[in-house]
Amino acid sequence: MNGANILFYLLAAMILGSGLLAVTTRQLFRAAIYLLFSLIGMAGMYFWLQYEFIAAVQVVVYVGGITVLIIFSIFLTQQAGEKMLVKKTGQQIFAAIAAFCGFALVMVQIVQNNFTATKNLSLSPSVTNIGNQMLGVDKGGYALPFEVVSILLLAALIGSIVIALRTPTQTS
Amino acid sequence: MQKDGLEAIIMEICNPIIYHFLRSLKNNSQTITIFELQALFLRHFKKMPSQYYLFLSLALFCIGVMGVLMRRNAIIILMCIELMLNAVNLLLVTFSKMYNDPNAQLFVFFIMVVAAAEVSIGLAIIVMMYRKVHSIDVHILNRLKN
Numbered sequence: 001m002n003g004a005n006i007l008f009y010l011l012a013a014m015i016l017g018s019g020l021l022a023v024t025t026r027q028l029f030r031a032a033i034y035l036l037f038s039l040i041g042m043a044g045m046y047f048w049l050q051y052e053f054i055a056a057v058q059v060v061v062y063v064g065g066i067t068v069l070i071i072f073s074i075f076l077t078q079q080a081g082e083k084m085l086v087k088k089t090g091q092q093i094f095a096a097i098a099a100f101c102g103f104a105l106v107m108v109q110i111v112q113n114n115f116t117a118t119k120n121l122s123l124s125p126s127v128t129n130i131g132n133q134m135l136g137v138d139k140g141g142y143a144l145p146f147e148v149v150s151i152l153l154l155a156a157l158i159g160s161i162v163i164a165l166r167t168p169t170q171t172s
Numbered sequence: 173m174q175k176d177g178l179e180a181i182i183m184e185i186c187n188p189i190i191y192h193f194l195r196s197l198k199n200n201s202q203t204i205t206i207f208e209l210q211a212l213f214l215r216h217f218k219k220m221p222s223q224y225y226l227f228l229s230l231a232l233f234c235i236g237v238m239g240v241l242m243r244r245n246a247i248i249i250l251m252c253i254e255l256m257l258n259a260v261n262l263l264l265v266t267f268s269k270m271y272n273d274p275n276a277q278l279f280v281f282f283i284m285v286v287a288a289a290e291v292s293i294g295l296a297i298i299v300m301m302y303r304k305v306h307s308i309d310v311h312i313l314n315r316l317k318n
Binding site (some may be wrong): 008012015028032039042046050051057062069070072074076077086091092094096098101106107111127128130133145153155156163164 | 250252257277293
């Protein structure tokens with residue numbers, strides 16, 4: 001075991017441990033904080049895989065945006081220190097068994113398949129290549145999905161404004 | 173070339189980040205090029221088999237599925253969906269690294285945009301629902317059933 005493996009195992013333990021704590025803890029705010037640590041560990045894994053721009057976007061969008069949004073909505077919907085209701089034990093056991101069966105099924109497929117990595121060094125994941133490919137209109141370009149995604153963001157913006165603007169007299 | 177002596181040992185024993193840090197500390201003219209450094213990273217990536225990254229991604233996805241099936245709180249369910257989307261992102265990045273294909277990382281950005289839009293709209297709907305029924309329990313929100 002060299003230093004590379006040790007770093008991978010540390011990051012994997014951080015991601016999986018805080019992810020597992022996020023779905024099993026009884027307090028909602030602690031779940032959000034555990035989710036934050038899991039997302040930070042994922043950004044570290046992207047750094048480790050040398051995808052620096054994806055790691056930066058991960059930190060900005062997930063850690064800086066989505067987690068703060070989740071914490072805001074927790075404060076808007078939750079009384080302080082209130083424990084959450086849980087499902088019945090039979091349903092919890094069934095959920096764990098179902099997730100584990102899916103895990104085992106795909107795991108067997110991954111172990112049996114041998115992936116052969118390609119040797120050649122093609123395009124490096126630099127920001128220039130990402131921008132050229134994302135706005136390219138020729139073969140291999142992603143200009144049309146880029147525009148569709150921008151329309152989706154506009155729709156989400158308008159939708160959240162419409163939801164938030166509804167006055168109490170209209171809702172009741 | 174001094175690269176065969178002590179630096180080779182450092183290259184083999186320490187991890188590449190420490191090696192890169194040492195090189196940037198020395199900052200001399202005959203520093204190794206970025207392509208050699210990338211080849212070094214690729215060799216270390218090959219030492220860590222890419223199946224392990226797939227195992228990690230799969231385990232994180234199953235944790236998310238378990239959370240969606242197990243919990244009753246709507247915000248926790250949205251958080252588990254975020255975990256699952258992150259697992260898919262890690263899977264795409266791993267395959268992009270394994271096959272040297274830059275197309276996969278663009279899908280990662282699209283997935284991030286869709287996830288951000290989805291979670292903002294979802295949380296807005298949850299907050300509005302809490303104002304009406306004073307609960308975010310998904311077992312109470314079943315009025316469409318009958």
